[in-house]
Amino acid sequence: QPTIVWFRDDLRLADHPALREATAADGPVIALFVLDEESPGIRPLGGAARWWLHHSLASLADDLRAHRVPLVLRRGAASDVVPALADEVDAAGVVWNRRYGRPEREVDTAVKRMLREAGRRAESFAASLLFEPWTIRTGQDEPFSVYTPFWKACRRAPEPRAPFPAPRGLSGPRAHPDSEELDEWELLPTAPDWAGGLRSAWTPGEASARRRLRAFLADDVDDYAEARDRLDADGTSRLSPRLRWGELSPFQIWHAASEARRDRPSAAHGVDVFLSELGWREFAWHVLFHAPDLATENWRRRFDAFPWPDLDADALDAWQHGRTGIPVVDAGMHELWQTGVMHNRVRMVVASFLTKNLLIHWRHGEEWFWDTLVDADAAANPFNWQWVAGSGADAAPYFRVFNPELQATKFDPDGAYVSRWAPEAGAFGYPEPIVDLKETRAAALAAFERVKRSG
Numbered sequence: 001q002p003t004i005v006w007f008r009d010d011l012r013l014a015d016h017p018a019l020r021e022a023t024a025a026d027g028p029v030i031a032l033f034v035l036d037e038e039s040p041g042i043r044p045l046g047g048a049a050r051w052w053l054h055h056s057l058a059s060l061a062d063d064l065r066a067h068r069v070p071l072v073l074r075r076g077a078a079s080d081v082v083p084a085l086a087d088e089v090d091a092a093g094v095v096w097n098r099r100y101g102r103p104e105r106e107v108d109t110a111v112k113r114m115l116r117e118a119g120r121r122a123e124s125f126a127a128s129l130l131f132e133p134w135t136i137r138t139g140q141d142e143p144f145s146v147y148t149p150f151w152k153a154c155r156r157a158p159e160p161r162a163p164f165p166a167p168r169g170l171s172g173p174r175a176h177p178d179s180e181e182l183d184e185w186e187l188l189p190t191a192p193d194w195a196g197g198l199r200s201a202w203t204p205g206e207a208s209a210r211r212r213l214r215a216f217l218a219d220d221v222d223d224y225a226e227a228r229d230r231l232d233a234d235g236t237s238r239l240s241p242r243l244r245w246g247e248l249s250p251f252q253i254w255h256a257a258s259e260a261r262r263d264r265p266s267a268a269h270g271v272d273v274f275l276s277e278l279g280w281r282e283f284a285w286h287v288l289f290h291a292p293d294l295a296t297e298n299w300r301r302r303f304d305a306f307p308w309p310d311l312d313a314d315a316l317d318a319w320q321h322g323r324t325g326i327p328v329v330d331a332g333m334h335e336l337w338q339t340g341v342m343h344n345r346v347r348m349v350v351a352s353f354l355t356k357n358l359l360i361h362w363r364h365g366e367e368w369f370w371d372t373l374v375d376a377d378a379a380a381n382p383f384n385w386q387w388v389a390g391s392g393a394d395a396a397p398y399f400r401v402f403n404p405e406l407q408a409t410k411f412d413p414d415g416a417y418v419s420r421w422a423p424e425a426g427a428f429g430y431p432e433p434i435v436d437l438k439e440t441r442a443a444a445l446a447a448f449e450r451v452k453r454s455g
């Protein structure tokens with residue numbers, strides 16, 4: 001009897017506890033991916049995410065094929081599709097790695113119950129977070145709402161387990177179940193094909209993810225602490241889409257980075273700062289676990305009193321398309337459109353500009369990022385938007401309004417980032433700033449007084 005491995009946000013063979021478990025069981029392995037656009041509450045993927053998913057699935061299918069394991073693609077509500085495939089192949093069981101969003105957990109619980117009722121094995125494993133969200137709690141037995149003590153508690157917890165190698169002895173069934181065609185899912189854009197920039201920036205898939213991790217730890221991590229804030233340096237790991245899609249696990253990254261620290265004293269500081277950034281990813285997921293509506297509701301409820309003006313659709317459009325007349329903002333929005341990512345500091349600058357200078361609700365920015373980021377992450381994206389807007393967990397104080405011009409002077413002193421992504425800035429025909437930075441900052445602070453008074 002075969003065991004089905006249900007792949008979701010974990011498109012890799014190495015350090016995949018569910019796949020390892022299935023390989024250890026008697027019988028062949030069948031891999032399954034479900035495109036679930038039907039289960040209630042599951043957030044539809046954005047355009048850039050769909051592009052990544054297509055290529056990452058193609059790469060996973062190739063890697064599995066080398067072991068004669070079929071990747072079965074099915075579309076529909078997972079609570080229909082998964083038990084149906086299990087019946088079809090009379091599976092011994094279905095195994096998967098855990099997800100932490102509320103709608104996903106509800107689906108997984110329902111599937112588990114149905115499989116067990118049918119007498120099949122159903123089991124889930126920890127794979128995409130270093131620490132299970134219910135294990136890291138304050139002395140008062142509550143979830144943390146501040147990052148620094150959260151990360152200290154994580155560092156005091158038992159060290160994350162070592163990663164598992166890709167399983168040996170993996171094999172597929174003689175007869176392969178029917179699979180839908182990846183191309184028929186139409187995850188890629190057709191007309192217009194806006195993905196040219198993504199194709200030149202990225203090669204999705206586990207092999208290239210591992211190469212990138214190795215190169216980053218060999219060449220860049222020593223200088224990470226200083227270089228990570230520079231817009232004009234490629235000083236960061238660029239691993240975020242790899243983590244989003246699980247082409248790498250955080251356990252692999254944790255242990256590879258710790259090894260670099262052991263091997264090279266010069267890497268120690270960079271590795272610690274880098275791991276603390278992984279800590280922000282953990283924190284965002286733990287916060288989402290305890291506040292599942294993070295993408296739609298203010299985490300600090302008193303921000304509900306914030307007097308957002310009516311949406312200025314023209315201003316939102318200018319921001320989305322990088323026509324605000326503020327060079328570093330426009331550069332960031334172009335980088336995002338062309339490559340599917342944006343430098344972290346510029347993400348903070350454009351988010352502050354949208355929510356504070358344009359007084360546009362953070363949800364509009366979050367949705368645009370959700371559609372255009374290849375690393376669009378159900379926890380990190382809303383968490384960081386709320387962090388910048390001031391409504392989030394451990395958020396930047398509201399009165400911290402990033403000044404885009406000062407940020408550019410400090411972190412892009414020669415203007416290399418701006419000339420790369422907004423070469424039109426300063427040239428004839430470049431728009432005047434759509435708002436006055438000083439005046440809008442004052443207006444934002446006045447609006448915030450309402451939140452303060454309501455608290």
Ligand code: FAD
Binds near residue numbers: 237278345377380385
């Ligand atoms: P590195 O500096 O190399 O960091 C290593 C890893 O740590 C990253 O790959 C990422 O997984 C994690 N990380 C770093 N910073 C953060 C952070 N602030 N929050 C959570 N995890 C972090 N990151 C996403 O992965 N997906 C998102 O949808 C996302 N949306 C964001 C929206 C806004 C408004 C802001 C300000 C930040 C957002 N981030 C998001 C966080 C951060 O900008 C990216 O993780 C980072 O730029 C990715 O580049 P890197 O892999 O080179 O990062």
